[in-house]
Amino acid sequence: MAKYRAWLGVILALTIAAVVIITQIPTRLGLDLRGGSQLTIQVQPTEAIPTITEREMEAVQTVVEGRVNGLGVSEAVVQQLGNNQLLVQLPGVSDPEQAERVLGGTAQLEFRAQRPGTDQQLAIENQVLQAHLGELAALQASLPDGTAIDAETQARIERLQADIKASETAIAGLFEPSTLGGDKLTDAIARPTGGTLWEVVIQFNNEGGNEFAEISKAIAGTGRTIGIFLDNRLLSAPTVNVQYAETGITGGSAVISGNFTAESARDLEIQLRGGALPLPVEVVENRTVGPTLGRDSIQRSLYAGLAGLALVLVFMVVYYRLPGALADLALIIYALLTWAAFNLLGVTLTLPGIAGFILSIGMAVDANVLIFERTREELRSNKTLYRSVESGFFRAFSSILDGNVTTLISCLALFYFGAGLVKGFALTLGIGVLISMFTALTCTRTLMFLAISLPQFRRPSLFCPGLDTVRPNPVRP
Amino acid sequence: MKLNIIQQRGLWWAISGALVLASLVAMAISWQQFGAPLKPGLDFAGGTRLQLTRACTITDNCGEAIDLAGVRQVLGQQGLDSSSLQVLGDDQQVLSIRTRNLDVDERTTLQSALDEAIGPFDTSSTQIDSVGPVIGQQLLVSGLLALLVSFAGIVAYLSLRFKLDYAVLAILALAHDVAITAGVFAILGLVLGVEVDSLFIVSLLTIVGFSVNDTVVIYDRVRENLKLNPGSHINDIVDSAVNQTLSRSINTSLTTVLPLVAIFIFGGQTLKYFALALIIGFLAGSYSSIFVASSLLALWRERIGQAYSGDPDEAAPQPETQI
Numbered sequence: 165m166a167k168y169r170a171w172l173g174v175i176l177a178l179t180i181a182a183v184v185i186i187t188q189i190p191t192r193l194g195l196d197l198r199g200g201s202q203l204t205i206q207v208q209p210t211e212a213i214p215t216i217t218e219r220e221m222e223a224v225q226t227v228v229e230g231r232v233n234g235l236g237v238s239e240a241v242v243q244q245l246g247n248n249q250l251l252v253q254l255p256g257v258s259d260p261e262q263a264e265r266v267l268g269g270t271a272q273l274e275f276r277a278q279r280p281g282t283d284q285q286l287a288i289e290n291q292v293l294q295a296h297l298g299e300l301a302a303l304q305a306s307l308p309d310g311t312a313i314d315a316e317t318q319a320r321i322e323r324l325q326a327d328i329k330a331s332e333t334a335i336a337g338l339f340e341p342s343t344l345g346g347d348k349l350t351d352a353i354a355r356p357t358g359g360t361l362w363e364v365v366i367q368f369n370n371e372g373g374n375e376f377a378e379i380s381k382a383i384a385g386t387g388r389t390i391g392i393f394l395d396n397r398l399l400s401a402p403t404v405n406v407q408y409a410e411t412g413i414t415g416g417s418a419v420i421s422g423n424f425t426a427e428s429a430r431d432l433e434i435q436l437r438g439g440a441l442p443l444p445v446e447v448v449e450n451r452t453v454g455p456t457l458g459r460d461s462i463q464r465s466l467y468a469g470l471a472g473l474a475l476v477l478v479f480m481v482v483y484y485r486l487p488g489a490l491a492d493l494a495l496i497i498y499a500l501l502t503w504a505a506f507n508l509l510g511v512t513l514t515l516p517g518i519a520g521f522i523l524s525i526g527m528a529v530d531a532n533v534l535i536f537e538r539t540r541e542e543l544r545s546n547k548t549l550y551r552s553v554e555s556g557f558f559r560a561f562s563s564i565l566d567g568n569v570t571t572l573i574s575c576l577a578l579f580y581f582g583a584g585l586v587k588g589f590a591l592t593l594g595i596g597v598l599i600s601m602f603t604a605l606t607c608t609r610t611l612m613f614l615a616i617s618l619p620q621f622r623r624p625s626l627f628c629p630g631l632d633t634v635r636p637n638p639v640r641p
Numbered sequence: 642m643k644l645n646i647i648q649q650r651g652l653w654w655a656i657s658g659a660l661v662l663a664s665l666v667a668m669a670i671s672w673q674q675f676g677a678p679l680k681p682g683l684d685f686a687g688g689t690r691l692q693l694t695r696a697c698t699i700t701d702n703c704g705e706a707i708d709l710a711g712v713r714q715v716l717g718q719q720g721l722d723s724s725s726l727q728v729l730g731d732d733q734q735v736l737s738i739r740t741r742n743l744d745v746d747e748r749t750t751l752q753s754a755l756d757e758a759i760g761p762f763d764t765s766s767t768q769i770d771s772v773g774p775v776i777g778q779q780l781l782v783s784g785l786l787a788l789l790v791s792f793a794g795i796v797a798y799l800s801l802r803f804k805l806d807y808a809v810l811a812i813l814a815l816a817h818d819v820a821i822t823a824g825v826f827a828i829l830g831l832v833l834g835v836e837v838d839s840l841f842i843v844s845l846l847t848i849v850g851f852s853v854n855d856t857v858v859i860y861d862r863v864r865e866n867l868k869l870n871p872g873s874h875i876n877d878i879v880d881s882a883v884n885q886t887l888s889r890s891i892n893t894s895l896t897t898v899l900p901l902v903a904i905f906i907f908g909g910q911t912l913k914y915f916a917l918a919l920i921i922g923f924l925a926g927s928y929s930s931i932f933v934a935s936s937l938l939a940l941w942r943e944r945i946g947q948a949y950s951g952d953p954d955e956a957a958p959q960p961e962t963q964i
Contacts, residue, residue, distance in 0.1 A: 199765070206775065448775055449773060450745075451770050451771075453768050454766040454767045454768060456766045457692075457767070465908040465911075467907065468903040468904045468907035469900050469903065469904055471903045471907070472899045472901070472904065473899075475899050475900075476896045479899070480896075483892065515912060516840060516912075516915070519915060519916075522900050523847065523897070523901075525900070526896055527851075527854075529893070530893045534893075537888055537892075562861055566857040567857050568854075570798060570799070570850055570853045570854060571854060573798060573850075574849050576794070577788075577790040577791035577794060578787050578843065578846050581787035582839075586784070586839055586840075586843050593847070
């Protein structure tokens with residue numbers, strides 16, 4: 165029995181840990197439950213770029229990320245999907261139409277000369293912009309993960325967003341319009357200068373080289389800058405040295421140096437390359453759920469599922485008596501452990517995910533049913549209580565294993581090939597099945613053996629009704 | 642209760658055969674109507690679905706049910722006559738419109754026109770699903786691929802743990818369950834216009850997982866009985882294996898179907914038909930495991946001359962797995 169006491173300790177410790185995890189780490193809710201937009205963006209090949217490679221996807225992703233940041237949605241996610249698609253998740257987005265418009269379309273990269281006499285203004289506007297950006301970043305960092313944002317915070321974010329937009333427009337107004345766009349930029353490469361500093365080399369085509377020479381000639385030595393804009397947002401504003409005042413920077417190539425670290429140089433490189441890509445992107449899928457709608461559907465389905473489970477728990481006690489009650493306890497432990505595992509692994513719970521969870525509880529019940537039915541059979545064939553319970557577990561094992569492995573095979577196939585909601589379902593069902601193997605075989609087993617170690621529980625009628633007359637007192641093992 | 646599986650096998654096969662046949666006929670009719678065995682939903686066919694809810698916090702806004710004629714007029718003005726419409730909700734205040742795939746501008750125009758004619762709507766309860774044709778194709782292909790791969794995986798695993806004939810017959814039973822579930826949804830599609838989406842493929846895969854579980858439990862018992870009684874006829878072995886596991890089969894179906902029935906009756910819109918598909922599939926799965934997979938195994942063993950467990954492999958003790 166010492167073995168089972170030790171196991172009881174382990175189970176208790178795990179359960180307490182699970183409760184702590186559930187209260188400490190919030191559950192991540194999917195967009196279908198908390199409201200928000202999920203967009204799939206497809207990158208379209210053009211005549212100039214007929215195949216889209218990893219390098220191009222990286223650049224497009226950077227452009228899209230920049231646009232998403234411009235939307236000011238906290239916890240937005242941009243990730244690559246397959247060879248030519250991006251998945252964008254915008255939790256709690258208030259204006260899905262605006263989001264879709266901003267995210268679609270080709271990137272706009274421009275090199276524009278600063279207007280004369282705007283130095284001070286530029287410095288001030290820049291300071292204002294940085295202050296707003298800092299405030300927004302701090303606000304978003306302070307928000308807890310995966311929870312809905314209250315209306316007040318939402319309004320604050322939107323106000324800051326509008327301020328940032330205004331600053332950006334003001335800054336853009338300080339630069340001359342230009343025809344030197346991303347289509348004339350052929351490449352951008354970040355490279356170290358020898359020390360710890362980095363620089364970015366940019367390369368134009370013929371036409372672009374000439375235009376760049378003119379712009380740089382006009383501002384060389386004046387202290388004014390060349391503004392590099394991506395989607396109307398200023399990326400970088402380098403000055404041009406006085407030695408180029410005669411001819412401008414010729415040869416179609418230039419070096420942007422300054423206080424670049426390896427990381428910031430690489431950022432600029434990818435942004436420039438993304439801006440140089442004339443690849444149109446199209447929103448091919450939009451799934452938007454209003455925040456109230458999500459809340460309603462989670463509540464209805466959750467209550468329904470819980471009501472069904474309550475019935476299952478009652479059934480177990482009525483039909484299987486003492487083992488049923490112990491199995492119920494094990495099921496509750498199972499539910500806690502699985503929930504904690506979701507939070508710990510950062511699984512995003514979607515509505516089908518909750519369905520998968522509820523189904524996995526069904527699987528967990530099945531394992532117990534198999535064991536108890538087997539125990540009853542052994543009792544009916546006149547074995548002692550201890551032996552019956554023992555062989556109930558032993559003989560049911562291969563059925564439980566085979567059944568769970570086949571379900572896991574389905575989960576793997578779904579997870580590997582499925583997308584979005586389908587993946588969420590497969591993940592929750594799979595985690596559930598794995599944990600249910602543990603709880604059915606360990607928790608129920610431990611509780612059962614500890615129970616039959618107590619004399620008052622050692623009556624076969626508690627296990628199988630109508631058996632008392634056959635075997636009044638079990639023999640000790 | 643004792644079931645005579647083998648004795649009445651003609652009856653069991655007739656029931657299964659009739660159900661599968663009816664399913665195939667329903668899918669064939671559906672093919673003629675929709676060009677697909679099941680009515681394809683938004684996920685597979687592509688298109689845009691808008692679900693708009695009237696803002697009932699505004700006085701007098703929700704006085705009467707949404708007037709479909711008014712909605713049709715708006716759609717006509719936008720050149721979207723062929724769209725399908727539905728009014729949902731307890732008070733008929735929710736409008737669901739399915740159109741061809743609209744881009745963001747067309748959609749916004751439609752939304753504001755509707756808002757003016759029959760709104761205002763509550764923007765926080767709006768649902769938009771817009772699926773381009775590329776994505777629809779992608780979802781369908783990936784779903785079917787997942788189904789095929791899991792079939793193959795299950796055959797491989799069962800051949801390893803049991804023998805090839807068990808595995809093939811188990812898959813036959815699975816195909817039966819999947820066909821009946823699909824058949825019921827083909828009929829629902831023809832009669833009630835129920836469409837299938839990617840969740841339906843998920844439900845088929847779950848049915849596969851669960852129903853093979855049912856079959857495995859019975860086959861596991863057959864294997865055990867063969868070992869314990871090498872001299873018995875396969876018919877008796879199968880009969881007693883099914884009856885020994887019968888209360889387990891019934892109880893497990895009951896405990897898994899109970900929460901699903903609750904979700905079907907009381908759950909949210911999204912999961913309603915998902916739960917229904919699972920209920921049908923699980924019931925078909927239990928039936929095929931108890932009545933079809935078992936009797937087919939007996940028939941097969943008899944036909945290949947192994948009615949008396951002539952296979953030395955099987956009579957030899959299996960490697961026991963320790964708990």
